[in-house]
Amino acid sequence: MKRMKKRTLLLVVFILFMICVLFVPQREKNEGRIRVAVSIPPQAEFVERIGGDRVEVMVMVPPGASPHTYEPTPSQLRDVSKAEIYAKVGSGVEFELAWMDKIASVNKEMLIVDCSKGIKFIEKDPHVWLSPRNARIMVENIYKGLVKVDPVNKEYYQKNKEKYLEELERLDNEIAQAISKKRRRIMVYHPAWAYFCRDYGLEQIAIEREGKEPTPKGILNLIEQARRDNIKVIFASPEFSTKGAEVIAKEINGTVILISPLEKNYLENMRKVAKAFAEV
Numbered sequence: 001m002k003r004m005k006k007r008t009l010l011l012v013v014f015i016l017f018m019i020c021v022l023f024v025p026q027r028e029k030n031e032g033r034i035r036v037a038v039s040i041p042p043q044a045e046f047v048e049r050i051g052g053d054r055v056e057v058m059v060m061v062p063p064g065a066s067p068h069t070y071e072p073t074p075s076q077l078r079d080v081s082k083a084e085i086y087a088k089v090g091s092g093v094e095f096e097l098a099w100m101d102k103i104a105s106v107n108k109e110m111l112i113v114d115c116s117k118g119i120k121f122i123e124k125d126p127h128v129w130l131s132p133r134n135a136r137i138m139v140e141n142i143y144k145g146l147v148k149v150d151p152v153n154k155e156y157y158q159k160n161k162e163k164y165l166e167e168l169e170r171l172d173n174e175i176a177q178a179i180s181k182k183r184r185r186i187m188v189y190h191p192a193w194a195y196f197c198r199d200y201g202l203e204q205i206a207i208e209r210e211g212k213e214p215t216p217k218g219i220l221n222l223i224e225q226a227r228r229d230n231i232k233v234i235f236a237s238p239e240f241s242t243k244g245a246e247v248i249a250k251e252i253n254g255t256v257i258l259i260s261p262l263e264k265n266y267l268e269n270m271r272k273v274a275k276a277f278a279e280v
Helices: 002-023 041-054 074-080 094-105 132-149 151-178 194-200 216-228 243-251 266-278
Strands: 034-038 055-059 085-088 111-114 184-188 202-206 233-236 255-258
Touching: 034 041, 034 132, 041 055, 041 085, 041 132, 041 151, 041 266, 055 074, 074 094, 085 094, 085 132, 111 132, 132 151, 132 194, 151 194, 151 266, 184 216, 194 202, 194 266, 202 216, 216 243, 233 243, 243 255
Parallel strands: 034 055, 034 085, 085 111, 184 202, 184 233, 233 255
Antiparallel strands: none
16 A cells, blocks of 8 residues: 555646646746747857856857848757747848748747847948948847837846947947048958948948859950959958959959958857958
């Protein structure tokens, strides 16, 4: 009889344990942190700076990959099914155009935050995050999403947000001072810098257009334009092929400098980019 009672007690304990494992809210199992999924690495810094130790961020397009061509893995889709927030860029990035519906369907309770809400778009250019002024808007949108999911910690998120916005404003001022107001042209392989150029009085000349390599005639035209404008540096991204940039650089006796639009360390990377543009 005692043995039977002991077995019954053990069975009850086991059942209660399984209930806790299976049905305890995900945030509690994750030490109170909110799971936030983002499309690209720069967004991870935005979320982490606002959310601090209250968030856990997963990036769908990993470092070194291109958001224009990347496809999520089955394990990523499983992970995103556990997220409470998805912060999409929202500007027409190909990854989101191709996969956002699928991502939303695996987790219908997930809050989807449009980071680009309120940004004035440049036609057909999804690279909104490459403007620190746009980044401020994206940070505000992420903050609102975190508060919606976790209103109890609003003051914590607000304090972090305000501190990061100050850093972004400082970055904006630094770039404006570093780059002369005199209009100048830069030649880039991938046309990712239109928002940056709009903010700081630059003009980008793109080698690649709409994802296509230039024709031989197009390369000749670019070489002639580079010579006319006394361009000696071609900016390329490590996420893309540099062959077209290298061909033109060779013809103009110039060099290729790599700058990434997708580094996670946003503040540091944008300072590096601004320095590269300013020194041309």
